[in-house]
Amino acid sequence: MVISTALSARIREAGLAYLLLLPSLAFLAAFTYWPILRSIWFSFHDVVLGDSKIIWLGLENYQRLLEDRLFWKAFGNTAFYTVITIPLAITCALLLAVALDSKLRGMAIYRSAFFYPVMIPSVAAGMVWVFLYSASYGPINKGLSLIGIPDTAWLYDSKWALPAIMVMSVWKYSGYFMLILLAALKLVPSDLYEAARLDGISAWNRLIHITLPLISPTLYFVIIIGLLHSYQIFDYVYVMTHGGPADATNVLTFYIYQNGFQYQDVGYASTLANVLLLFVGGLIAVIATVFGRRVHYLGR
């Protein structure tokens, strides 16, 4: 009798839990999982945006992708952007967080100042940087001319356009990562640093051997988030360069947009999206395997 009462209470509790989860699950199913399944299905077909006629192609879209020079260009651009931007942004964020994790006066103002770029909408930030990078009236060129460096058309030069977007991304991401890392730093017990100071451990060794291992779960999280962000980069490219010049800033998400919405080739765009999803998933799995083992959770 007691057992059956306990069982029914558990069933009731579980039922309530599922009921509360239902709205979120419905949204996820409608706007995430169903589109993924549709996209997989589309990738095996010739689908034109706005046309109800769908033709079975088998693996033709995937074969086309392998031979698509522009896909490899966009893939290379995205990889280059990720490999440089994310480590650079995380390093800047970490240094900022360590500097701001002090009890000096005015730190709250500095924290807000560095976080400010995060609050600016991407499109607005992109427009501001278009102005900054302007070849004729941009403050960057004006500043550089003071030290004798000739004007550069940053966003119109295929050599500089992608690095220019990367600099802007570092500026935008650093504050966001800084805030997350700063929160992690606050959790490291101060007496560990005091013990290290008494031992004469240098600031560098404290950072490498104490701080980094103890904030490694957060660092791990920031790396994954950074990776996801970098493979979703679209807005800056759209606003600042539109993928140009000569596809120098064409990244995978922009190329997917071009195929899906400009060339209306939904089947091929879906193929690109699926490959991107697989690649990012694989990359995260590799990072989780390599880095996940080194993560140390405080108190465990």
Place this chain on the structure above:
Amino acid sequence: MAEVILQGVSKAYNGRPTVHAVDLTVADKEFMVLVGPSGCGKSTTLRMIAGLEEITAGRLLIDGADVTHAAPQKRDIAMVFQSYALYPHMTAYRNMAFGLLKTTSLGKTEVDRRIRAAAEILHITHLLERKPNELSGGERQRVAIGRALVRQPKVFLFDEPLSNLDAKLRTRMRGELKRLHKELGLTVIYVTHDQIEAMTLGTRVAILSQGSLQQVGAPMELYMRPANTFVATFIGTPEMSLLRCAVKADGTGSRLDHESFSMVLDADAANPDVFLGVRPEEIHVHPHSVPGMARGIVERTELIGSEALAEIMLGQDRITARMPVADVPESGAQVSLSFDLTRARLFDANTGRALAA
């Protein structure tokens, strides 16, 4: 090992004084305990010695060298923290080796030798490959002490190292610390709020209150001859009872008048307003009315094993007496009281300072 001298050491935060001109000399191989209630400035004083807090005024000398403004690592000291401060991602071995490997030119063999020797002394050899989360509180404490030992510093600082341990383990660790101090001849400065810890561990004890040093002396000296009412009531469990009395001169000498009794005073007391301080074991309780003795009412009794404590109201004053369990009176009973005045102390009622015996 070395002598540590504090000369007028003070600390102020934003102009607000926390530690006032502490003068203290810790002799070589001495076990000095800084004790006092929370917020008395004992930990701040220890942290100033460690170099973790700036000294606002005064001088600090270790082994004759002025280290007032020297960086912590330049002072040749090691500290054991209340929280142990072990690096949670490193094994016990690595915790002990880390500082030596990163800051000295000692080879791995010598570092290993030191760690093994310290582990042997502390009985933690079998724990060296474990991480702090795999150790009990007492084991972590030993590793933290081991980390300090392997450095072979001039001075060991302990900041309430036993506070996080349960009562039984605390007693055991007290014995261990005493053994280590004796066997290795360490110079130790030890902070605690626990007066029993202070009395049992310290060669000498320094008592602090509100940032000021109240008295420095051997444990029994503090117990027997407290310099003021603060020390008198802080040291000893239960605390010394203070009875408000008036000193009056009569034809032949002086008398000590309390609202419940009057007695002849052997010594002269310049101040008429005094406190008579008596320890619980110096109060004798008689169950029956004894002519000429003070009369009090038993408020409460407590059995603490082989002995009992009785709180007794004597006029407006509450006093605590210690007695064998067999002699404990009933609550509410009227009792007669006598005092062993050979060890009783008089304190100036206005300043709280002890008067000459």
